[in-house]
Amino acid sequence: MSRRVLIIDDEEDIREVAALSLETVAGWDVLVAASGAAGIIKARENHPDAILLDVMMPGMDGPTTFRELRSLPETANIPVILLTAKVQAADQKRFSDLGVVKVMFKPFDPLVLAQEIAATLGWQEI
């Protein structure tokens, strides 16, 4: 069963590499959004199985987007994995306190990214 994953990141290069990685390594459907607002819309429309959410984005940042997603009934239950380039301890604590299922750090290994997501969410197919 093919999984559908939404990637919300303002960096186009990262969106592309991550999407390519998940598609080629795991064969999942990948949706992308370039901002938090766009991501929320895509999430409501497509109801993905998981969302990879960047933290630092212009406008609506990752945590804000996450809270927004949580506040919407149709997206409230979608597991969100934060993908961040921030590795400060304070940041990490802040993020994990938000209620996301996992915080993953950039740069990631494109060959194991899908594996890690699946392991986190308990998906068996990989």
Added chain:
Amino acid sequence: MIALAFSLAGAIVLARYGSPPTQSRPWIFWFAGLWTLAQALLVAIALSSFRSALRERQGERQLQRVARLHRSILDSAGPMMIACDLSGHVNVFNPAAERMLGYRTNDAVGKLTASDLFPEAEMARVGEQLAASMPAFRTHPEVPESTAVPLLPYVRYVATFPASRVRGFEMRYRRRDGSTFPAMVYLSAVRSSAGTVEGLVSIAVDLSATRRAEHALRESEERYRDLFDNSAEMIATLSPRGRYLYVNPSWQGLFGMDSSQFESLIGFESPFPPEVQAETAALFHKALHGVRVEHHPLRLQNSSGENVEVEASLSCRSEESEPVSVRCIFRDVTQQNRRERRLRIQLVVSQIIGETTSMDEGLTRVLEALCGTFSCEFAALWNVDETQRSIRPRIAWSAKGRSSEDFYHETQSSVLSRGQGLPGMVWSLGKPCWIADVRQSPAFLRRTAARLNGFVSGWAVPVRVGNQVIAVVECFSRQFMREDPDLMATVETVCGSVGQFMARAGQEVRVRELDRQKAVILNSVADGIIGVDSTNRIAFANPAAARMMERNESELIGCRVHELLHPAAAGCDSSCLTRRAFQTAEGASGQDVYFRGNGKSFPVEFALMPMVEEGEPVGSVLSFRDISQRYALDHMKDEFISTVSHELRTPLTSIRGALGLLSAGLLGEVSEKATSLLRIAVANSDRLVRLINDILDLERMTSGRAPLAFRRIALEELVRQAIEAMQPMAEAEDVHLASDPMSVYIEADSDRLLQVMTNLLSNAIKFSPPRSTVRISTARATDGVTVSVVDEGRGVPADKLESIFDRFQQVDASDSRQKGGTGLGLAICRTIVHQHGGRIWAEQNGSRGAIFRFFLPERASISSLAEEATQSQFEQKLG
């Protein structure tokens, strides 16, 4: 009978011739006349005979009466009456003699001789004296030959002088029992009708009682004379005209003159030195006019030239309101006055020293007191400057009245070297100096000025602290003063106190200076400093503390320190580090949040230092710094690092991802060469990521913003985790990992410690040859545990054992490239171990391989704990 015969013949004649007388017979008439005359004569003779007979009978009766009278006189007389004949035999012995000598009259009369009544040789002794008392020119009457020898001088004596001129003399009598007594003897001669001496009568009066009385009187007189003669007081009696009548030895001694010299003086004041003559004359005059002079103080020099102080008391003895004599008593009070003066000046000086806070003021008063006590008009204190090897005036004092200006200025402008001038001399000799006439002394450099201002005598005394002369006190008088060793001794004693005062005051000046410096420091430092007493109440607070707390300094004093720093709003519990630190009075430092007067909080970095005196905690000092700004800066820095790391990672993420996908061949076939290049690109982008991570780690740890989470952990478990984490790498390198697990619990941050172990293991694996072993072992050490990682690799050269822990320091510069290290791993390890209060070092493992060891204390130190606790509170309080 003739008359009778004649009258008879006449009667016959008359009867014969008849009777009318006629002219014719004139012879008848003549005859009748003669006859009548004869008759008358006869009658007269008859009458006379009758009267004589009568008188004879009366004389006999009278003699008897006289004899009775003599008898009763003899019997009743008080004096002894003894008579003896010339042979010395006693023939009269009256009852008084019986009483006094103890013989009965019957035993004495005719039986005793004079010699029996006197002690042996007494008669000879007195006899010689009597003989000697007789004038030689006088011819002595003959003494009857029958006179006994012992009586000779006595008989000669009474025979020579008429009774009226025979004097009584003293002799000792001997009683029958042999005892003796003195008696006054009056001797007289018993003479025959022819006037020759037939015996001696002695009347003697017992002198025993008189002698006793006399003795007593003499004793008494002697006592008085003795009293005067031996009196320490000087006593003189003078006539109203001022002539000396009596002077006792003390008086003579005072002036060095004898009695006769005094008798030749014309006035009371004559023996006195010229400077006190007027004064003494006035005293005498006063006494003579009935005014009693009592204890009038006088100063003079005695015959030996010593200064003597006396108290003069003079009074006049009068008879019928006419002055008879003037009594004069001088008491030598020199010693007493010296003692009193010494005590007084010491008392005064100690009072001055005790009550003055300013050294110069105190010293000025001491100089004034010295001048007042020792009759001086100018005094100065010179300070010894050992470093400059000079002595210079510090303070000068001059009495009001006559100007001392020249001398004052001369003194003030002098700087003398050791041994120069009076102060220099005293400094060099270390003992007092006296110059009786400063005007004439060549050694006295200020003599011209002294002459101008009339100073005559001067002396100086060293002021010592221990053995060291620190100053010199000098005094000058306009009067001539003879050298007075006692004065010097007194002033030396006083100067001892002055020395202590100066030393103490010097210390006080230093203490004040330190206080001032302390105040300046406390007032000027930006850090808040609060001192608390042992009850944790604020004893002092500096302005910065007050400023930060937004309260008045005075408002802070007495406050309970914890309640001030953490008011109720802070919601402190027992975990509050500041409270705990104050309560346990242990040192602590770290970060915390304090509250200002307006309730606003601010972050601080603080240090608490306990104060311990003689092993007892007496309080503590809290210093703190408002780190709001630094906190803001840190925050900005964090932001910056966060941003930089984000900005670096973002492109790296794309690069790494793209390279990863490409090198995996998932996006189509890649040539072998391209694959190799892609692998290099992947490895280096990984290395770049690690480098960024390590830099961030190290930065975080060294800035103290990566707090350690201490908890009790089992070291064994941590070793296991580290081996597990490194196993894949070891397998890849074909290196065997071994461990000697030991059950030890320590307080540590497990993540950090794991990082240390994995870093060390990773290094060891990297530098180990294939099929070698890397062993991690733990061992108990005193108060802690040592963890060792031992490899069989190429080892660390001795000169690099230390430096490899520095940043970017590797054994070989090419290692980072070849082994993929960042050069920061050991620096991070060292930082982490230090944060645990431990230490890390490298050793050579024999000929082959290296050993990396780190020691961790069993309990993390308080400062590390503090940091941890503070950090959590800090974050919490600041939100």
